Amino acid sequence: MTHYLLRRLAGMIVVMFLVATIVFVISHVIPGDPAAVMLGPAATAADIAALRARLGLDAPLSVQYVEFLHSVLRLRLGESIFLGRSVTEALAERAPLTLQLTVLAAGLAVLIGVPVGVLSAVKRGSLLDQAVTAISMAAASLPSFWIGLTLIEYFAVHWHLLPVAGYGPPGAGFVVHLTYLIMPAIALGIPSSALIVRFTRTSMLDVLQEDYVRTARAKGLAPRTVIFKHAFRNARTSVLTVVGLTVAGLLGGAIVTETVFALPGVGNLVVSAVLRRDYPVIQGALLVISGVYVLINLGIDLLYAVLDPRVRY
Amino acid sequence: MDRPISSTRRNVLLGAAASAALPALLPIGRARAQSSSVLNIATTGDPGPLDPTPVTSDLLSEITQLFYETLYIFAPDFSISPLLAASLPDISEDGKRYVIKLRRGVPFHDGSTMNADDVAASLQRWGRLSPRGRTPWAYLDSISATDPLTVQIVLKQPYSPLVNLLAFPNGSPQIMPKRVATAPDPLKDFTGTGPFKLIEYKPDTWVRVGKFAQYVSPPGPANGYVGRRQALVDEVRFLPSPNPTTRADGLLAGQYHWADNLTPESYNRLQGKPDIQRGVLTAALWVLFIMNNKKGVMSNVLVRRAAQAAINCSDVLEAAFGDKSLWTLQGSIYPQGTAWYDPDAPGYNQGNSDKAAALLKQAGYNGEPIRVLTSVQYDYQYKTAQVIQANMTDAGFKIDLVVTDWATILQRRQNPDLWDAFVTGHGVVPEPSSITIFNPSYPGWWDTPAKHALLDAFTTESDPAKRVPLWHKLQAQFYIDVPTVKVGAGYTTFGASKRMSGYYPGIWPAFWNTKLSV
Numbered sequence: 093m094t095h096y097l098l099r100r101l102a103g104m105i106v107v108m109f110l111v112a113t114i115v116f117v118i119s120h121v122i123p124g125d126p127a128a129v130m131l132g133p134a135a136t137a138a139d140i141a142a143l144r145a146r147l148g149l150d151a152p153l154s155v156q157y158v159e160f161l162h163s164v165l166r167l168r169l170g171e172s173i174f175l176g177r178s179v180t181e182a183l184a185e186r187a188p189l190t191l192q193l194t195v196l197a198a199g200l201a202v203l204i205g206v207p208v209g210v211l212s213a214v215k216r217g218s219l220l221d222q223a224v225t226a227i228s229m230a231a232a233s234l235p236s237f238w239i240g241l242t243l244i245e246y247f248a249v250h251w252h253l254l255p256v257a258g259y260g261p262p263g264a265g266f267v268v269h270l271t272y273l274i275m276p277a278i279a280l281g282i283p284s285s286a287l288i289v290r291f292t293r294t295s296m297l298d299v300l301q302e303d304y305v306r307t308a309r310a311k312g313l314a315p316r317t318v319i320f321k322h323a324f325r326n327a328r329t330s331v332l333t334v335v336g337l338t339v340a341g342l343l344g345g346a347i348v349t350e351t352v353f354a355l356p357g358v359g360n361l362v363v364s365a366v367l368r369r370d371y372p373v374i375q376g377a378l379l380v381i382s383g384v385y386v387l388i389n390l391g392i393d394l395l396y397a398v399l400d401p402r403v404r405y
Numbered sequence: 406m407d408r409p410i411s412s413t414r415r416n417v418l419l420g421a422a423a424s425a426a427l428p429a430l431l432p433i434g435r436a437r438a439q440s441s442s443v444l445n446i447a448t449t450g451d452p453g454p455l456d457p458t459p460v461t462s463d464l465l466s467e468i469t470q471l472f473y474e475t476l477y478i479f480a481p482d483f484s485i486s487p488l489l490a491a492s493l494p495d496i497s498e499d500g501k502r503y504v505i506k507l508r509r510g511v512p513f514h515d516g517s518t519m520n521a522d523d524v525a526a527s528l529q530r531w532g533r534l535s536p537r538g539r540t541p542w543a544y545l546d547s548i549s550a551t552d553p554l555t556v557q558i559v560l561k562q563p564y565s566p567l568v569n570l571l572a573f574p575n576g577s578p579q580i581m582p583k584r585v586a587t588a589p590d591p592l593k594d595f596t597g598t599g600p601f602k603l604i605e606y607k608p609d610t611w612v613r614v615g616k617f618a619q620y621v622s623p624p625g626p627a628n629g630y631v632g633r634r635q636a637l638v639d640e641v642r643f644l645p646s647p648n649p650t651t652r653a654d655g656l657l658a659g660q661y662h663w664a665d666n667l668t669p670e671s672y673n674r675l676q677g678k679p680d681i682q683r684g685v686l687t688a689a690l691w692v693l694f695i696m697n698n699k700k701g702v703m704s705n706v707l708v709r710r711a712a713q714a715a716i717n718c719s720d721v722l723e724a725a726f727g728d729k730s731l732w733t734l735q736g737s738i739y740p741q742g743t744a745w746y747d748p749d750a751p752g753y754n755q756g757n758s759d760k761a762a763a764l765l766k767q768a769g770y771n772g773e774p775i776r777v778l779t780s781v782q783y784d785y786q787y788k789t790a791q792v793i794q795a796n797m798t799d800a801g802f803k804i805d806l807v808v809t810d811w812a813t814i815l816q817r818r819q820n821p822d823l824w825d826a827f828v829t830g831h832g833v834v835p836e837p838s839s840i841t842i843f844n845p846s847y848p849g850w851w852d853t854p855a856k857h858a859l860l861d862a863f864t865t866e867s868d869p870a871k872r873v874p875l876w877h878k879l880q881a882q883f884y885i886d887v888p889t890v891k892v893g894a895g896y897t898t899f900g901a902s903k904r905m906s907g908y909y910p911g912i913w914p915a916f917w918n919t920k921l922s923v
Contacts, residue, residue: 124812128819130453131536132461133829134576136846137819139536175608176454176591182608241650248658256655257646259610354646356609363647364451364609367782369812 093397100393104386111382112164112375116157119374125149126173126369147173160375169376174368179376183358189259190346190357193273193280197346198339200281201288206331208285209292213300214319224289231286236345240279240352247275257354276353280345284338291334295327302326329400336392340385442639444905444921447646447655447664451609456592459534461576463832467913468643470630471614472514473579473597476505476524477572479835481629481687481911483743485572488623488631489519489580489598491554493568500563500867501546507554512619513582514602521550526586528558531578534590537839538578541567563865565872569836574630574913600636600917612643627918629687629909634917637907641916656681656900662921665899665914668784669727672898682901688833688912689733689740689894692725692789695829695842698888699850700821702775707768709887710752712826714764715800717756718893721792725785726895735894738840738880744873745837747880752887761800774805778818778827782811785895790828793892818848830895833912837876838864842889851888 127143128135144150151159163170169179212224248256254275260268299305300323308318347359354360358377365373448464457469478488487493489511495504511519525548532542546559558567571578585594595603600622601614616636625632644661646652652664653671657678665686667675675681696703696712703709722732733740736750755761775797779790787808794804807824809817817823827848834840843860845852859882863875883889899910907918 122813123816124810125816125819126812128815129812130460132576133815134461134841134847135536136844138846139539140819174453186609241654244651244654244658248660249654252658256658256660257651258644258660262605262611262613352648352651354644354648354651356607356645360609367810367812368453 097394100390104383104390107386108379108383112161112379113157115375115378115382116160119369119371120153120156122369124369126371129368130174149173164379169379170372172365172370172373174365174370175373179372182361182373183377183380186356186358186361189269189273189355190343190350190359192270193276193346193349193355193357194339194342196270196273196277197281197284197342198335200277201284201338201342202335204281205285205288206292206335209289209331210296210319210324212289213293213296216297224293228286228289231282232290234283235348236279236283237348237352239282240275240349243275243279244353257352259355272353272355276349276355279352280342280349284342284345287338288331288335292327292331295330296323299323299327329396332392332395332399336388340388343381343384442921444638444641444663444916444919445661446641446643446916447652447661448643449645449649449652449666450647451645452612452643453608454591455595455603455606455612457574457577457579458531458538458592459536459576461536463575463913466575466577467915468612468614469579469595469597470574470599470913470915471601471641471917472595472599472603472617473574473581474599475571475574475577475579476507477568478574478630479569479572480631481742483739483745483835485568485835486625486631488572489524496568496867498867500565500865501560503558503560503567504551505556505558507556508621508623509554511598511621513598514596514617515582516619517582519580519582519598520553521556522553523583523586524556524580525550526583527580528556528578530581530586535576535578537570537573537576540564541570563867565867566836566838566864570839573835573839575832575834600634601641604640609645611645613640614643615640627909629911630915636917637920638916653900656902659902662902662905663899663908663914663916664901665897667898667900669731669898672727672731672900675900680903682903682905683898684901684910685731685896685898686910686912686914689735689896691735691738691831691833692722692785692892692895693829693831693842694789694793694826694890694892695849696826696887696889697821697824697849698852698886701825702770702773703825705768705770706886707764708770709890711761711764711768711770711800712797712802713752713887713890714755714757715761715796715802716754716793716890716892717796718754720756720796721789722893722895724792725788731896731898733894733896736891738883738891739837740833740894744869745876747877749877749881749884751884753884753891754893756796758796758800761797761802765801770801772801772803774803775825776805776807776823778807778809778814778824780809780811780814783830786828786830789892793828821848821850837879843879849888851886853882853886856882856886 127140131139131143171178172182175182208224212221215221244256247254255272258272260272305318305323308322346357347362350357350359351363362377452465452468455469457465457473474489476490477485479485489508491506491508507521507524513519528548531538532545541564544560544562544564546561548558551557580598582596585596600617600620602617604613604615606612616639622634627633646655649668649671653667653674655661656664675683696709698704718734726732734754736753737747739745777790779787781787790806794806797804814827818827841847842849842851859879863872863879866872866875904922905919907920909915
């Protein structure tokens with residue numbers, strides 16, 4: 093296991109280096125100038141050139157790239173052009189909200205997706221199964237921003253049950269902050285839960301046809317024991333894969349949701365950074381998100397060994 | 406005989422009671438029951454660093470005008486009034502020396518009192534950092550505090566826009582203590598003289614400003630930005646909400662008291678709502694189709710005149726802004742009611758594709774593609790570009806609509822090889838020479854000898870009465886050279902809670918004198 097872990101960590105370093113390079117190149121190749129955005133539309137070419145020089149944006153790309161890699165190796169992500177503060181600080185300020193949102197959405201997706209998928213597989217062909225299939229296909233097709241705007245329309249505007257947007261007033265406690273995350277978490281979690289329903293159902297159907305399941309039934313075991321102790325236990329590694337991928341994907345989905353609900357999270361920061369061409373923030377945020385994605389995948393792979401005794405590294 | 410209530414019925418009643426109590430328990434319930442002391446303003450986004458001097462962002466001006474003030478300010482008719490100055494400046498006959506007397510006893514938020522040294526230092530900072538200040542400061546000979554309440558500015562040559570620029574709270578010389586104005590950049594201390602002071606700026610979350618109890622208002626009745634200013638709420642919170650639908654929803658739900666820059670669809674949703682009042686900001690945006698006078702097909706004045714002839718401004722404005730109450734046909738560069746208004750606009754709003762085609766033939770146009778830059782980030786600009794494309798295509802132009810984001814447009818338009826025209830909006834500026842297209846360095850690069858001479862005469866003429874006819878000549882030259890097609894004027898919409906009163910819906914909505922009833 094140790095050898096496997098070391099190999100994976102070495103691989104992570106290579107992956108992160110490639111990500112850093114790709115992100116640097118892409119963010120500098122796309123047209124747009126952060127100095128022009130900062131100064132506003134009335135700025136002349138001379139104003140823009142002066143600001144670029146002050147910000148060090150007129151240095152050759154190769155020099156900027158080396159400086160960027162150098163700071164990443166020192167675990168520093170640079171300073172935001174627009175915010176005038178360190179990228180690490182800006183991310184650290186916003187990460188808790190995005191983490192809360194992602195955990196809530198993931199929890200919702202798993203709590204709905206797995207049981208409903210299992211039930212749908214067990215009741216295959218029934219009216220329930222057909223309804224679940226139809227609803228999950230529709231839910232997987234709905235864009236999260238549309239779900240979000242619809243939730244706002246009814247739960248906030250018509251019924252005044254939940255706040256429209258933002259993250260709570262100054263001095264608000266943790267519970268109040270969480271109420272501002274209910275609708276965003278639903279908007280983010282619903283399409284993901286639909287995917288989990290579909291995969292869980294498929295995995296369960298495969299397993300339910302196995303001989304050992306038939307044997308378990310023939311032995312007279314209670315249906316609940318057959319389903320959870322024998323069938324689901326063998327289906328869960330496939331389910332775990334899609335849950336892991338879905339949860340990692342929620343980080344990307346949070347970008348749109350945070351914009352709709354005006355949540356000051358990492359996603360909102362990335363959108364603003366792209367619109368403003370705030371290169372250090374774009375680079376830093378995407379590096380961090382990629383790192384989290386890679387770590388989640390590593391965690392899922394390690395979890396296989398825990399859940400399935402046949403898996404040995 | 407009474408029967409005991411069944412458990413089912415009890416559960417139903419308890420559930421109903423809990424549901425009724427839920428809004429009061431959840432934050433939205435508490436927000437609606439909140440006192441009248443906090444005003445929640447939804448903004449189009451985060452303002453970024455709060456230093457108002459180096460940038461010309463309208464959002465930043467809207468926020469910082471609550472805690473900073475300028476020496477002068479302009480009235481709804483664009484006349485200039487004193488704000489921190491005690492009176493209009495004494496200007497020497499040669500137009501080079503300005504003596505500015507300051508109001509006595511104006512406190513800063515840090516408890517100190519404003520004096521001439523503070524003003525001189527703030528103006529120096531403005532000249533160094535502001536895109537609007539650099540031009541006049543290139544003519545600066547000296548600036549000094551001749552006594553604690555008098556500032557003297559001496560220029561090497563006359564520059565008559567100076568006072569207007571000192572009255573313009575956008576990229577402007579906001580007055581701050583000398584110790585702040587002379588501190589190294591970036592600005593970290595936001596001490597000003599305004600009716601509110603900065604409490605907290607949390608990026609992407611809020612800007613909070615609180616009542617400054619020791620504020621001393623300028624005299625006179627309130628008239629737009631001029632006159633009496635009072636902080637009538639304890640706090641104003643600017644809350645970023647980039648999605649216009651969300652801004653409108655927040656207003657409808659009572660979470661926001663004010664939301665502006667609404668799309669036509671969101672604006673229409675507010676109609677007839679008992680708790681909401683709708684309106685437009687007083688100063689309309691000028692919609693411009695700016696052409697490349699420096700290089701390419703559009704550098705030929707006949708081709709530009711053909712474009713002007715082809716464009717049907719009514720069609721464009723209706724597509725861009727919707728209802729007729731939200732736009733105006735306006736050939737005069739400045740609106741009626743201002744000293745600069747001039748109805749003489751030959752060639753405006755023709756929508757004549759035959760005439761345009763004839764001009765194109767005369768110009769020797771051979772169907773070269775005309776690259777028009779636009780962005781969907783500003784809905785009205787994109788719709789403007791689409792209708793202009795249709796108008797010009799009917800006349801025989803070959804239009805290549807290049808749709809990118811705004812940051813790309815800002816970069817590309819600096820290079821005359823990359824575009825032939827772009828669509829933009831221009832906010833109203835009280836000083837005509839501040840209009841971007843009159844700057845020969847601004848993309849578009851309008852710089853004919855005739856215009857150059859007229860602009861020089863305009864900016865060196867100190868007598869305001871003589872400047873007006875010079876402006877008329879400049880506008881006439883604008884319609885001869887046709888560097889840009891002014892399509893018309895469109896209004897920025899807003900929605901406000903009916904609990905709000907006393908606000909001024911100017912170019913930068915002002916929330917002093919604003920009350921929030923319970």
